[in-house]
Amino acid sequence: MKKFLFISFVILTLSSIAFFTQPPQTNIIDRADLWQGEWISEKTGKRGEFAFIMEREGDTFSGKIKISDSPLTKGGNVSGTIQGDEIKFGLAKDKKGMLTYAGKISKDTMSGTWKIPVIKDHGTWYASKK
Secondary structure (H helix, E strand, C coil): CHHHHHHHHHHHHHHHHHHHHCCCCCCCCCCEEEEEEEEEECCCCCEEEEEEEEEEECCEEEEEEEECCCCCCCEEEEEEEEECCEEEEEEEECCCEEEEEEEEEECCEEEEEEEEHHHCEEEEEEEEEC
């Protein structure tokens, strides 16, 4: 009986050590990920593609975005936050204001809405991790 209790104690201890020393698994964004997707304007019906790479550090991230078929921008630096399954990020443009994105993220996909208040344009977007 003592041998059984000792073996059980050792197994439980080793299991606890293995569990508590593993890094947390977010399954959302790794250190640096490439995302590709599509945007659609509700104002004009225009649509295009975008690709961005983001590097995450805690609840914040930064990166670069390239936007195709937009008369407003070709892209640039972005920064944002992830809290739970919510993602928010923006691309600052001097004369046309801020292009902002907000949405939900889950493992390899994300989607949501975007807006540029100064020109009263907005729409939807979606992306998947490549």
